[in-house]
Amino acid sequence: MTRAPFQSFELEHYQSLYEHEVEFNLADSSVKCLGTREWLTPDExxxxxxxxxxxxxxxxxxxxxxxxxxxxxxxxxxxxxxxxxxxxxxxxxxxxxxxxxxxxxxxxxxxxxxxxxxxxxxxxxxxxxxxxxxxxxxxxxxxxxxxxxxxxxxxxxxxxxxxxxxxxxxxxxxxxxxxxxxxxxxxxxxxxxxxxxxxxxxxxxxxxxxxxxxxxxxxxxxxxxxxxxxxxxxxxxxxxxxxxxxxxxxxxxxxxxxxxxxxxxxQPAKRRFLLERQRNLSSAGRQVLASWLRDQGNVFSVLPSPATSLGFVRFDLPMTSFELAEAIRTKANVLVAPGSFLGAEQHLRITLGYEPEKVAKALDRIGAVAAEIRRA
Ligand SMILES: Cc1ncc(COP(=O)(O)O)c(C=O)c1O
The missing domain is CATH 3.40.640.10 (Type I PLP-dependent aspartate aminotransferase-like (Major domain))
Incomplete structure (x- = not known):
């Protein structure tokens, strides 16, 4: 049976293939999400x-x-x-x-x-x-x-x-x-x-x-x-x-x-608590990204972003964003989103709103993959 031509949702498909397999999933676009017990009182x-x-x-x-x-x-x-x-x-x-x-x-x-x-x-x-x-x-x-x-x-x-x-x-x-x-x-x-x-x-x-x-x-x-x-x-x-x-x-x-x-x-008080938690995670992640970028020479750069927990990171390497994301996934066990899935080549989308130590570790692995590519 022939099917009508179909544009798949490349970004979501890529995430659904690997997000539960990798050690560090930085392809998501939320912050570290809550467990059910963590934010509910006994009455709730x-x-x-x-x-x-x-x-x-x-x-x-x-x-x-x-x-x-x-x-x-x-x-x-x-x-x-x-x-x-x-x-x-x-x-x-x-x-x-x-x-x-x-x-x-x-x-x-x-x-x-x-x-x-x-x-x-x-x-x-x-x-x-x-x-x-x-x-x-x-x-x-x-x-x-x-x-x-x-x-x-x-x-x-x-x-x-x-x-x-x-x-x-x-x-x-x-x-x-x-x-x-x-x-x-x-x-x-x-x-x-x-x-x-x-x-x-x-x-x-x-x-x-x-x-x-x-x-x-x-x-x-x-x-x-x-x-x-x-x-x-x-x-x-x-x-x-x-x-x-x-x-x-x-x-x-x-x-x-x-x-x-x-x-x-x-509920207003709960809402304030959740928003503040998210902002704190994102802001810590942004600082980790900024300090990592200082060590990357001109290979990676970002433009200032007033919102989201995302780093939309430009890279200067001789490959496509999908190739780089795949190199990072297979060599470093870190998932990031290729910019091409969002309409912008030469970029990776990296989520920053997780535990800062985890983001730092994952970014270091990305830096190591980039260094290896440059040496080759
Ligand atoms: C702009 C935008 N809209 C909608 C969604 C889907 O979000 P939800 O989890 O609410 O379905 C996303 C998820 O990445 C998104 O980035």
Whole structure:
């Protein structure tokens, strides 16, 4: 039987092949995630054990949707659909909005989920470049040229994976104006909101700035709870209904125990604790990266990044990012993400938000592999 051509999700596939096999997995994009006991009081553990294992509310428990809505101005539970991670929310966005032949604009480098989904639906995908020569800022004149009357969706990730780029309010206005000019939808994936470095406040959501808008988010990155697999979409009520109809086909509902834990994670004090823990891990990891880079001559370099726990490291070696990542995996037992899977050759994406000693050890091994390649 012949199958339709399919663009696989190269980054996620690479991780799923090796992330549980290597000694040091630095290809992830969360911080070191929590164990269930670590962050729950005895009462909260009891609430988890009391969770019934019947089908939960399909669009998300009311309590969780209310807690999510409370993170936004002028939103209520009817604006929210709880999903299996932001990845499912993003999939529902594509399944709901896109048809073959539509044009879609995505950021590059970027997390290539909407990019791949849109290709698989038969859309024409255009890339909005983030320019390394300007500290990974977007070329918004180019955006004006990319958006045409056939553009159905502009999809951005803010803060961006892998560059950490945070759009300024004026840049956001320009993105919205480009969408409004042709009536396109704007999807903003905000999973890295809350991962900003000191001196940058929490990135404001785009929620409320445009009428054809869907924001997605999850507990995976800023909260260090990727194993819960809880995310959400927030949009106008009618669009929530449309996403929900697709969600019923895709998964029926997110897992009940995960929704219980997600409600706990979003209690204000718990939320502050989780965000602070994540920021501390990321900041320690960034210092380890900075000190390692000082010993690497000109082989590795990074541009300043205001958010995420990621180092998007440029390398000067005569090979592709996939070849280098494979050399590092096979020789050093360390997994990193090749930049080509995020749309930028000559880069590796390295997660920094683990125990600093572990990051330091893994970086030293990467340095040793690079030194061996240079000698050869
Ligand atoms: C920008 C972006 N969106 C969504 C996801 C998926 O996250 P989740 O664990 O919430 O499904 C990721 C994971 O790397 C990501 O980087």
């Amino acid at each position: 553990q009891a609430a988890l054990l009391d969770t019934g294992l019947f089908y939960p509310q399909v669009n998300g428990t009311l309590d969780l949707r209310q807690r999510i809505a409370a993170l936004y101005t002028d939103a209520d539970a009817a604006n929210v659909l709880v999903t299996v991670g932001a990845s499912q929310a993003n999939s529902m966005v594509c399944a709901t909005l896109l048809q073959p032949g539509d044009e879609v604009v995505v950021m590059s480098p970027g997390y290539r989920q909407v990019w791949g989904h849109a290709k698989n639906i038969g859309c024409v995908v255009k890339e909005l470049p983030l320019d390394p020569a300007r500290g990974w800022r977007p070329d918004l004149d180019m955006l004006d040229r990319l958006v045409t009357s056939r553009t159905r969706l502009v999809a951005i990730v803010n803060p961006n994976n892998p560059t950490g780029t945070i759009l300024s309010s004026e840049e956001g206005d320009r993105v919205i104006a480009a969408c409004a000019r042709v009536g396109a939808w704007l999807h903003v994936d905000e999973v890295y909101g809350g991962t900003e470095i000191d001196g940058f406040g929490e990135t404001p959501s785009f929620w409320g700035r445009y009428d054809r808008l869907i924001c997605t988010n999850s507990l995976s990155k800023a909260y260090g709870l990727s194993g819960l697999r809880i995310g959400w979409a927030i949009t106008d009520r009618q669009t929530i209904e449309d996403l929900w109809r697709r969600h019923e086909y895709a998964v029926i509902a997110a897992a009940a125990p995960s929704m219980t834990l997600a409600s706990i994670a979003l």
